[in-house]
Amino acid sequence: MWSRKVVGWAVHDIQSDDHAAALIEATCRREKVSANQLVLHSDNGAAMKGKTMLVKLEQLGVMPSFSRPRVSDDNPFPEALFRTLKYRPGYPDGPFITIDDARRWVAGFVSWYNDDHRHSGIRFVTPNQRHDGRHIAILAHRDHVYRCARERRPDRWVGGTRDWTPILTVRLNPEHGLDQQTT
Structure with missing residues (x-):
């Protein structure tokens, strides 16, 4: 999951x-x-x-x-x-x-x-990239690229950049607090 x-x-x-x-x-x-x-x-x-x-x-x-x-x-x-x-x-x-x-x-x-x-649910990385931990570097790189693009051409941006923060907790039933986390 x-x-x-x-x-x-x-x-x-x-x-x-x-x-x-x-x-x-x-x-x-x-x-x-x-x-x-x-x-x-x-x-x-x-x-x-x-x-x-x-x-x-x-x-x-x-x-x-x-x-x-x-x-x-x-x-x-x-x-x-x-x-x-x-x-x-x-x-x-x-x-x-x-x-x-x-x-x-x-x-x-x-x-x-x-x-x-x-996969859209994991910030557009592949399941294997997320499974083996490569998603952290990939998302950091994407965040850097987006921030640089916004600095170069702020007129093309409305609001902030896309959120490339890694999702560290996944909940099947959030109301029950059962989490799947990185360890």
């Missing part, structure tokens, strides 16, 4: 808690997620609430969190990702011909999303 990076994904012919558990385990290992470091917020689907998945989360020290029933916008970050995916050029009008076609398309999308897509 903090960086918007897609850290794990899989395409299967069926949805199951076994597949979900295998994906979260592989992702936690690859991303070196320590026990009690991660909260996994998801919908109330059977795959996410199945026994295999819940046992795996407990083994990994991942705290499950679920959307409120019948609240369609309770998980806005993945919903925004899915909208970006569905409206990406090249998204098929109909079903994929094979599961391998679907996997290839998703792999290409995830690569574009993580490495090339400048």
